Amino acid sequence: MNRGRGRGGGRGREGGMKGGNRVVVEPHRHEGVFIARGKEDALVTKNMVPGETVYNEKRINVQNEDGTKVEYRVWNPFRSKLAAAILGGIDNTWIKPGARVLYLGAASGTSVSHVSDIVGPDVIVYAVEFSHRSGRDLVNMAKKRTNVIPIIEDARHPAKYRMLVGMVDVIFSDVAQPDQARIMGLNASYFLKTGGHFMISIKANCIDSTAPAEAVFAEEVAKLKAEKFKSREQVTLEPFERDHACVVGAYRLKDQ
Structure with a gap:
């Protein structure tokens, strides 16, 4: 320190x-x-x-x-959902020194680079991004950060990269897809340790642009429960992101 x-x-x-x-x-x-x-x-x-x-x-x-x-x-919270959640008062991100992290929806690696700083050089951050354009920036960032492994694949198909990723302590998901709870569930079944933790960024209008944001968030929490995720806290990402929430919790708890 x-x-x-x-x-x-x-x-x-x-x-x-x-x-x-x-x-x-x-x-x-x-x-x-x-x-x-x-x-x-x-x-x-x-x-x-x-x-x-x-x-x-x-x-x-x-x-x-x-x-x-x-x-x-x-760390710019207007460019990082994780930073926005921290400034929004989230109690625990579970991303800390020594934590092994799988980051879904890594984009160009803005947030991933800060996760890399936090966890330290001795553990791995697996960063999955589908877009080849963003992936180029992600790969370039990882060249200088030896604890980041960039994976240019579709997070909907974790079997394609299962040989590249080890077991992790935390999954952070920023995949703006209507079936994002299922996508995180698939990845967790391969890579997240029992009792591990998750953070998911939910963009309400990506899932249902006609329903109130709070109703969408509640529905997504119910979907997460069906995927064996137990939500513990939820914060809005205002004023940095409109109609976004970040949900944090644990996976496959014994009391579920």
Whole structure:
């Protein structure tokens, strides 16, 4: 942990900002996530590849009292459902240092890169993306992040990549499909350990554009239950995403 000014934090300068604005970096209550306190507070993760950005995000360099330096990357909640859920007050993402993660719907790897920072270099993040255009960016990001394995496949057919993916502790799903609960259930049956956890981002109008968002979310939670997922909490992703919710819970619990 960084020991410097603040609660386990350090003082630093924001890279690329005129005058080098002073910031203080403190641990967030979610392990592996931090808050940079300055003129405006920002969610950040410790950069696993110092000096490199993934999506032109700002970087913050912190010098600790012992002279060591740490670089953090600002995490944009308008470009990451996971960051939006954290700022929305989710109690537990289960994505933490040492957790093995399967990320469905990885897109260009914006969120995956921050998950890579959080879990650390000694465990794997499996990132599945169907689009070859987004997949190119994902593959390029993974070249510099040795803990990310990019998989350019359709998440609806996990049998196609079953030889590439080991058992995981957490599945994060951002697959905007009407049958997304079933897709996550299929992947969980292959890869998610019993008692493991899930996070799913639900886009209401992708499932039913005529029903109220809350009704769609409730219906999806019922579908998740049928797939052996027990939902524990739900947060809206407003103001970062409209009519989105993130649901978190556990898989194949003994009391189900």
